[in-house]
Amino acid sequence: MKISTFFENFLKKRSLFSNKAVLFPSYAPEEIKYREEQLEQIANILAPALRLEKPSNLFIYGKTGTGKTISVKHIFRFLQETAAKNNVNLLCMYVNCKLKRVADTEYRLIAQLLRECGKEVPVTGLPTDELYNLFYTALDEKRQVVLLALDEIDQLAKKIGDEIFYNLTRINAELKQAQIGLIGISNSLFFSDNLDPRVKSSLSEEEIIFPSYNALQIQDILRGRAAGAFREQVIQPGVLEKGAAYAAQEHGDVRRAIDVLRIAGEIAEREASSIVEMHHLDKAEKKLESDRVFAAALQQPQQFQLVLYAILLIAPKKKNVFTGEIYEIYQTLCHKKNLNVLTQRRLSDILAELDMLGIITAKIISKGRYGRTREISLSLADTIIITLRELLEKALHLE
DNA sequence: AGGTATTCACATGAAACTATTCTCTGAGTTAGG
């Protein structure tokens, strides 16, 4: 088929979607279902900001995909609208602390905040105190209240420790005109447990927990989104129910369930199907999982990939592999490729990270007299393993 | 037999080092007046 006719046909075909944007994570719905209580609490806590009083610092817990981020953004939107209408100097900032190269270190976080205030700062070269000073002066320019939402704050704490929070809570003491209210959003329910007690008490003056959705709630939310995103009669009966049931038992993550639905639609469209059926959903589920693995693996550094490659070489042949065995294979690979060999210490960390990424399953076991080690196995489907191995070979220039 | 002490093979933690990227500063150089 000629490309020109392909595009012509493409245009003639009716899309399954009426508004695909509804299914993207960036979409902000008018109404957030099953979160009335939490929204009300947040609104209550933050409302004093509209009177230029400093609201209590707020801490929000809940697993991924339970609506934390979207709720905070929702509240922010209305707060700012109201503030604008009534001429209140209210500034709402939202930062995701997990974003690589954006806000995943102390320096970068403050730099990002300055950027939100409209001040560009260099990516490196400046002392961190200097950034704090710039930040203080930027905030203190006028009498205002600043609400600062830090998403995935637990990731940041794990990476660089909790001193940064001490600095953040101290900001108010430095400011003369402005006031700042902190909103921490965490995926981990136990985040604050290993936090400096002083930081903990000032950071979480108020706490809100977002429970996971159950299957029926997920189903309802999915239905709402699907109605907005797909043309009528496109989704076959049972598809939404299945998607919801799966999401509920696996993780309770609505965002992911919505992603699956979108990809199912895309797959159906590519197959020139006029409806979305069960098997599209299954394919979408698999595609999402394998895409995640591939992306995670390919954006790691070279040595990291080499270790993963070593695992892929032997793990499928045996059911359990130990750290030492992987280290040996990795070493021979290094010699073949003429790369310098990392220490076992480092390998240990890499294995732990691969486990975190969900690419491998590593369990620390004790073999008694024969030591303690990680028992490593692959939890990926065979097809994924083969593709991943090929991808890594290409990335590492192995033959 | 039953109890405890060892011992293995790593895990885990902390600090420090290396290489790279970036800014800022100030001395030296250049071009124009």
Next chain:
DNA sequence: TAACTCAGAGAATAGTTTCATGTGAATACCTGT
């Protein structure tokens, strides 16, 4: 004299090494029966 160039000092960061310490349970080694 103002504008430009360029080296050197100082920062932040990612990835790593070095040194030090921790650890769960199968086995070795006792003890008293």
